[in-house]
Amino acid sequence: MISIGYPVRCISVVNFTGFRANWGCQATSWGLVDLLNGAMPVPDLPHLRPVPLxxxxxxDLAMEQQRDQIHQAIEDVANARPGADAGLRFLETLCTxxxxxxxxxxxxxDLVVLQAEGTMAGTDIVRGARLLLLPFxxxxxxxxxxxxxxxxxxxxxxxxxxVLAAAYNSFDMVAVRENISFDAARRAGIRDVLHIPDAAFLVRPRPGGQGLATPGHFAVSGTAYEGAETYSRLIAIADHLRRETGLRPLVLVSxxxxRALVDQARQLWGDGGFDTLPTEAPHSVVASVLQRCRFLLGGRYHMAIMAAAMATPVIQLPGNTYKNEGLSAMLDGLMPVRQPEDLAAITADAAAIMEAPDRARDGLRAAVAPLHDRLQVAAQYLAQLQQGETVAAPDLLRHAPGQAISASDHxxxxxxxxxxxxxxxxxxGAAGVGGAPAPRDLFEARLDDLQAGDQGARSSLIQMMKSFPGAPERARPTLREAIYRLPLDLFRDARVPRPPSEDAQMxxxxxxxxxxxxxxxVMCDRIVPGQPAPHRPRAADLAVHLATLREEFGGSPELLFYHAALITLIRRGQDDAAIAKFRALWAEMPDFLCAxxxxxxxxSACDTFADISRGSSEGTTALLGSVLINTVKLYETEREALGISDESANYRSMAGPPPLHDGLTAYGVGGGEMVGNLLDRIRVAALSGGAPGRIVGELLTRTMQAHTAYARLAPEGVRAACAVPPR
Incomplete structure (x- = not known):
């Protein structure tokens, strides 16, 4: 059973690779975002904090020289051995x-997700203990x-x-993404391993992106398998299949x-003998292209998954680890890994696909369908964890789908x-950890997918806007304008400001x-267009803030927005003339504004009068309103934080006023005069305070009419006396 114990409001994903110009990394990392969000209500989506590799x-070279000490510290801490405290201090220092x-x-x-992908190998500190360090x-x-x-x-x-097993056994949950790792984890001594298929299976093709390929193409991807002649051999195989099938090669490289694969293709076929995609194309477009190809040849694991998710057959070659074999076993033996020198088997695979293309695609669909069911179960499980529930892992995730396979054999x-x-x-490489993600990386692909008709991109776009609220302001003008044109309800769900259009900036x-x-x-009579938007955090950019502020007053008289805009200018010191306009507004329209x-x-008006009239009676009166309401806010906030309800708070049951601090005693509920005297003094000050006095009187009346500490604790006569604003 796992329980975080509280709703998750912020998730850090360690080794998030979605910002890399690599289609496989994009597919699996953004797929992970979709998996985490899959069963979550949009209002509850947590902030996401990516940590790149x-x-x-x-x-790292210095850490490499300390590798034995780091390994020992991880094992000592994980197994609670003597010296664990010193080991943890050592690791924490390295980590920070x-x-x-x-x-x-x-x-x-609130939650840390380690997405190791295929980076874990133990060949060096970066692909080993350093990847474990931050989550550990x-x-x-x-x-x-x-x-x-x-x-x-x-x-x-x-x-x-x-070391890996010791660290993973100390985590709250461990899941692998393909069958050979399910066996490898158990052989390593990792307990309670779950099987959740690679999130790249959740890839969605961008609607309308298929035009970049035809059924007359077959796709060719690269491979991470080491060898001096890897790419020339791969292109030679592709050339053989080109001649055998009559299909045109589409070389997909990110x-x-x-990229040496493209060079080899150009040497053999010339620029006109093959097609390719720009490396800056997003993975959703690549999925659309793969959907149209007859088959894929290559050793890239995530490209094979994207093709399989599109029901496009794959002739797999070796990758950088045994994960391709694990993928084939998960698909019940479909897409076996062929050795490059086994040209006969590769040719036979291509011939079978060409002979019965519908049967090949239907077989893949049947093999992938249970994986989507498994991912749906996993999404529900992860949502329960994020919502703070105590829940056991579903039985479905405790065993591997498809065929069993031995890690030691491969x-x-x-x-x-x-x-x-x-x-x-x-x-x-350069020192440091890099800067914040670029707005283009955060928004562009998801925005384009949504505009193309992919409604599944909406949640991740909302989450990125929620997690990086200032990023739209940093976007280049064309992207910022595209963000502005998104539906207003998307900004409401994200609870972030909407950047203003270039021609509507204030x-x-x-x-x-x-x-x-x-x-x-005229402002009193004219209504701000639209529906009222919820209050959203203050934007650093003044134009963004004023545009968002105007949306909050949708359906209300324009004068109310004008008042708020003047206060904003005064607070930010933008325009001294705004002070004169603010005073004139309150001199001419106090009844309308108070109502x-x-x-x-x-x-906010009281705060503004207090700021611009310091040392005067007007400023002192305005300060009374600020103190009155902000005291109520603090008290009611504390009650909410403590979970105090009306039923649980019997004020009159206290046996005499208890002592507080520095000679003070608590208010004597039911018999004390403090509340009445305090409110009477505020009323008297309000009567002689000009516009601030009018505001204070209105606030006092509303305070006594609402469910506040003053209204609950004041004697009945005092509440009645404050029922009408002073004039």
Whole structure:
């Protein structure tokens, strides 16, 4: 049973790769977002804090030299051995030094998700203990719930396998994404392993993107398998299939190392002999293209998953680990991994696909359908965890689908391949952890998918806007304009400001008067278009803030927005003339404003008068209104935080006023005069305070009519005396 114990409001995803220019990384990371959100109500979507895989730099080389000490500390802490406290302090210091602001980000999250993907190998510190470091410290030093999922379990070092098992057994949940890892995890001694298919199976093709390919194409992707002739051999196989089938090659490459595949294709076929896609195309477009191709040839794991999810057959070649074999077993033996030299088997696979294309696609659909069912069950389970429920893992996730497969049968050759690849790793990268995600990476692909008709992109777009509320303001003009044109309900669900259109920006008093006009009476009669939007956080950009503010007054008289806009300018010190306009507004329209403004804006008016009239009787009177209402806010906030209801609070049962601090005693409910005297003094001050006095009197009346501490504790006569605003 797992229980976080409270609703999750912020999730950190460690090793989030969705911002990389790699289609497989995008598919699996954004698929993970969809999986986490899949059964969550939109209003409850948590903030998402991505932690990318940091590039190698000299700091990692220094950690590499401490690898044995790091491994020992992880095992000591995980197994509560002597020296565990010192080991944890050592790990926490390393973690905060290496991850910087990301460490603080994780420390303030409610849930940590480790998405190791296929990065875990144990060949070096970056692909081993450093990947474990942040979630491990979060679990043990910061007491955060940690789940590890969307990953292959793979280790090239027996010592690291032991460290991996110790760390994972201390996490709250561990799930693998394909069948060979299910066996590998158990052999490593990891307990209670779940099987949740790779989230890339949730990929959705962008509507209308199929035109970039035809059934006359077959797709070719790269492979991470090490070898000097890997790409030339792969293109030679593709050329053989081109001649055998009569299909045109479509070379799909996004990983930087796979670009040699395009070079090889160009050498063999020339620029006109094959097609390709721009590397900046998003993965949803790639899925659309794969949907139209007759089959895919290659060794990239996530490209194979995207093709299978589109019911496009795949002729798999070896990858960088045994995950491709695990994928085939999960699909009940479909898409077996072929060795590049086994041209006869590859040719036979292509011939079978060409001979009965519908049967090949139907077989894939039948094999993938149970995986989607499993992902749906997993989404419900993850939603229950995020909502703070105590829940056991579903039985369906406790066993692997498809065929059983042994990790030990496939490990030796892939271990040797991974170790060869690690020999070329460099530690000369730049120091630091990088900047915040670019608005383009956060919004563009999801916005384009939504506009193309993919309603499934809506939740992740809302979540990104909610998680990075200031990012739209940093977007380039065309993207910012596209965000502005999104439906207003999307901004309401995200509870974030909507960036203003370029031609509707307000930054100065002149801009506000251009929108509202100079005539106050006309503003009273004219209604702001639209429905009222909920209050949203203050935007740093003034134009964004004023545009959002105007939406809050949808359906209300324009004068109310004008009042709020003047206060905004005064608070931000933008225009001294706004002070004169504010005074003139209250001198001419006090009755209208007191009748139509809610308490939030009446208090804001008091605050403004207090700021612009410091040291005067007008400012002192205004301050009374601020103190009155903000005291009520603090008291009622504390009651909400403590869960105090009317039924549980019997004020008159106290046996005499208890002592407080510094000689004070509590108010004597039912007999004390303090409330009556205090409110009477406020009423007297309000009678002689000009416009601020009118506001204070109105606030006093509303305070006594509402369910507030003053109204609950005041004698009946005092409540009646405050029923009518002073004039």
């Amino acid at each position: 940091l590039g190698r730099n000299p700091a 030094q290496r991850y910087g602001r990301y460490a603080q980000q994780v420390r303030h999250s 410290v979060a679990r043990h030093a910061w007491k955060k719930p940690v789940i590890a999922m969307n990953q292959t379990i793979y280790s090239c070092d027996d010592d690291f396998t032991r 990983a930087s190392e796979d 490990l030796p050759v892939y271990r040797a391949n991974s170790i060869r690849r690690a020999e070329g790793f460099s530690y000369h 930054r100065t008093l002149e801009d506000i008067l251009r929108v509202c006009g100079p005539d106050l009476q 139509r403004l809610n308490a939030r804006w009446l208090v």
